[in-house]
Amino acid sequence: MTDIPLFTPFQLRGVTFPNRIMLAPMCQYQAIDGVPNAWHRAHHGRYATSGVGSVVVEATGISPEGRISPGCTGLYNDAQVAAWREVTDLYRAQGIPVFVQINHAGAKASTKRPWDGAGPLDPQGSGPAWQTFAPSALPAREGWHTPQALDAAGIEGVIRDFAAAARRAIEAGFDGVEIHGAHGYLLHEFMSPYSNRRTDDYGGPVENRMRLPVEVARAVRAALPDDMPLLYRASCVDGEGGGLTLYDTVALSHALRAEGVDMIDASGGGIPAGMRLTQQKPEPGFQVPFAERIRQDTGLPTVAVGMISDPELANSIVAEGKADLVALARGMLSDPAWPYHAAQKLGHPEPASILPKLYAFYLKLAS
Numbered sequence: 001m002t003d004i005p006l007f008t009p010f011q012l013r014g015v016t017f018p019n020r021i022m023l024a025p026m027c028q029y030q031a032i033d034g035v036p037n038a039w040h041r042a043h044h045g046r047y048a049t050s051g052v053g054s055v056v057v058e059a060t061g062i063s064p065e066g067r068i069s070p071g072c073t074g075l076y077n078d079a080q081v082a083a084w085r086e087v088t089d090l091y092r093a094q095g096i097p098v099f100v101q102i103n104h105a106g107a108k109a110s111t112k113r114p115w116d117g118a119g120p121l122d123p124q125g126s127g128p129a130w131q132t133f134a135p136s137a138l139p140a141r142e143g144w145h146t147p148q149a150l151d152a153a154g155i156e157g158v159i160r161d162f163a164a165a166a167r168r169a170i171e172a173g174f175d176g177v178e179i180h181g182a183h184g185y186l187l188h189e190f191m192s193p194y195s196n197r198r199t200d201d202y203g204g205p206v207e208n209r210m211r212l213p214v215e216v217a218r219a220v221r222a223a224l225p226d227d228m229p230l231l232y233r234a235s236c237v238d239g240e241g242g243g244l245t246l247y248d249t250v251a252l253s254h255a256l257r258a259e260g261v262d263m264i265d266a267s268g269g270g271i272p273a274g275m276r277l278t279q280q281k282p283e284p285g286f287q288v289p290f291a292e293r294i295r296q297d298t299g300l301p302t303v304a305v306g307m308i309s310d311p312e313l314a315n316s317i318v319a320e321g322k323a324d325l326v327a328l329a330r331g332m333l334s335d336p337a338w339p340y341h342a343a344q345k346l347g348h349p350e351p352a353s354i355l356p357k358l359y360a361f362y363l364k365l366a367s
């Protein structure tokens, strides 16, 4: 036991997080037909033995057309459920809560993998493109696919697909789900005035722009048992040039709380028209103020994310009540033993105790 804030446990509904370090969701672009495979088991094996306190697995399509790229995972058929089960088993064996980020990629679907340029799929070489959907028929960027604006039946279908993916997540052994409402994908596209130009009940004032995210949260909550946490990742702002504001995101968070969302994962950006998040090079912890503000204004627990790879910074964010958890992506890619090294650096009395028993036994012998 320790009183170092980063290494204290945390509880959400029926789930205990052994510490405050979360592995942020990271697309792997390695699936075939949405089915995770040996790559995913190897990737998650690195983290199941890492001492991390919780995990959110990558943006996973609620439907084939909701995937970002042809290499993205899905949760819309039984083969995907069975393959995810092999990943969740890795974490369950180590007592690490594991969540899946369920996503519809909207106008940013049907794209190439990042290392192939991340542009729209074309029939030559990169595989056939598919029809994309969005709040309005606006390409995400110049030259990208023109999406179809979702009609009432399409909106109903998206809500149904999110709920069905949540049910499959339970079957696959996840401890809960995170709804992806960030990074320029469908739910963020509804929130952002740049991408949402609708004139019906789903466009205009923030009460209308948040309607689909709130309806999705309601349907997903209804699909989950009471003891399972529901997380929501929001892009809190579009950027310095306007668009979605923190005021909108606080309003959304209040509404999500009323629907039974348990924690907001506070990210930012992703609508290309929103330009850069900030004109300056981002500083470590640059998105922490979003998590802090939402936590203060709504009373909801929050996750801070974005350039938090210094253990002292991570610990201070939790200690100062700016967020309940800190999520790391690149810091954990470069050092899967980050939680152990952070425990050492922060003076944990028994740093190896956060690792699986076998590792702890031998590392203690060495110290």
Ligand SMILES: Cc1cc2nc3c(=O)[nH]c(=O)nc-3n(C[C@H](O)[C@H](O)[C@H](O)COP(=O)(O)O)c2cc1C
Pocket: 024, 025, 026, 027, 028, 057, 058, 059, 101, 180, 182, 183, 233, 267, 305, 306, 307, 308, 327, 328, 329, 330, 331
């Ligand atoms: C390889 C990679 C894949 C990512 N995939 C996702 C994703 O699937 N969903 C998501 O919300 N964010 C994704 N992100 C963003 C991260 O979750 C995180 O918010 C971002 O990298 C900032 O954190 P960091 O500075 O610790 O890397 C990804 C980042 C990386 C590096």
